[in-house]
Amino acid sequence: MALVEVQSVWKTYPRRAGLRSEQHAVVEDVSLSIEAGETLGLVGESGSGKTTVARMILGLVEPSRGAVRVDSLDVARASGAQMRRLRRKMQPVFQDPYAALNPRMSIFQIVTEPWLIHGRQAGVNGRPAALRARGAELMREVGLDESALARHPHELSGGQRQRVNIARALALRPALLILDEPVSALDVSVGAQIVNLLRRLQRENELTYLFISHSMPLVRYLSTRIAVMERGKLVETGETEALCSHPRQAYTQRLIAATPELPGAEE
Numbered sequence: 099m100a101l102v103e104v105q106s107v108w109k110t111y112p113r114r115a116g117l118r119s120e121q122h123a124v125v126e127d128v129s130l131s132i133e134a135g136e137t138l139g140l141v142g143e144s145g146s147g148k149t150t151v152a153r154m155i156l157g158l159v160e161p162s163r164g165a166v167r168v169d170s171l172d173v174a175r176a177s178g179a180q181m182r183r184l185r186r187k188m189q190p191v192f193q194d195p196y197a198a199l200n201p202r203m204s205i206f207q208i209v210t211e212p213w214l215i216h217g218r219q220a221g222v223n224g225r226p227a228a229l230r231a232r233g234a235e236l237m238r239e240v241g242l243d244e245s246a247l248a249r250h251p252h253e254l255s256g257g258q259r260q261r262v263n264i265a266r267a268l269a270l271r272p273a274l275l276i277l278d279e280p281v282s283a284l285d286v287s288v289g290a291q292i293v294n295l296l297r298r299l300q301r302e303n304e305l306t307y308l309f310i311s312h313s314m315p316l317v318r319y320l321s322t323r324i325a326v327m328e329r330g331k332l333v334e335t336g337e338t339e340a341l342c343s344h345p346r347q348a349y350t351q352r353l354i355a356a357t358p359e360l361p362g363a364e365e
């Protein structure tokens with residue numbers, strides 16, 4: 099079984115229609131799987147339902163119909179203990195690198211917090227010296243200087259903040275990162291560095307990625323396979339090169355024709 103199985107998932111929200119309220123589907127019968135070690139790119143225009151799918155995988159939004167299984171566990175039905183195990187296994191990185199960081203916490207507190215929450219179950223040594231060593235190691239892994247640990251989020255650039263978010267996501271050595279537009283809020287050149295960092299981290303840690311973006315060139319650069327969403331539906335899925343060289347849908351062709359914003363040299 100794949101690491102992630104999304105099985106005929108729907109998400110509907112009530113919408114006012116005149117005097118009545120009716121259900122409006124923002125995700126409609128979506129099925130996809132993510133194999134361990136691959137990057138699945140999820141691409142589509144704004145409002146197509148990408149974030150809603152991501153939030154259902156993370157267990158933050160409950161499907162109206164269908165099921166999501168991560169590591170064979172039904173996310174919506176997981177017990178508290180099972181959910182904590184899943185949280186260690188999959189971690190999100192969101193678009194806005196500042197909103198995700200508590201401004202009152204130091205970078206050291208931010209990147210070591212997951213241990214304090216999950217510490218014992220994750221088999222982590224919570225002694226101060228061990229925390230300091232792991233904090234420093236995480237900074238190195240994401241290409242930040244160790245001195246960043248003493249700083250606060252507002253003292254860092256957007257790219258550095260996103261590196262901190264990635265460091266925190268990696269703190270418990272997860273298997274899966276859910277990357278929802280992780281570079282969309284950054285300048286193209288800074289975003290390219292983050293994309294290349296993600297590639298390096300994946301190689302070094304055998305990570306599995308769900309990489310969400312509205313940018314087909316970025317998705318193409320990073321993904322093993324691509325899934326295309328249009329207005330709540332999955333319209334096309336395929337191996338990256340096959341899908342990009344022979345798109346079946348006009349919608350996919352339009353996404354491919356969008357302006358390139360390809361990253362530069364590899365890290």
Ligand SMILES: Nc1ncnc2c1ncn2[C@@H]1O[C@H](COP(=O)(O)OP(=O)(O)OP(=O)(O)O)[C@@H](O)[C@H]1O
Pocket residue numbers: 111124142143144145146147148149150151312
């Ligand atoms: N809690 C909610 N209640 C009602 N409608 C919602 C809710 N969350 C999302 N939607 C609607 O669902 C649709 C899909 O939203 P979603 O955020 O999943 O799209 P997206 O593909 O991630 O878009 P973007 O590229 O802009 O991030 C949108 O029309 C959105 O307005």
Ligand SMILES: [Mg+2]
Pocket residue numbers: 148149150278
């Ligand atoms: Mg979104």
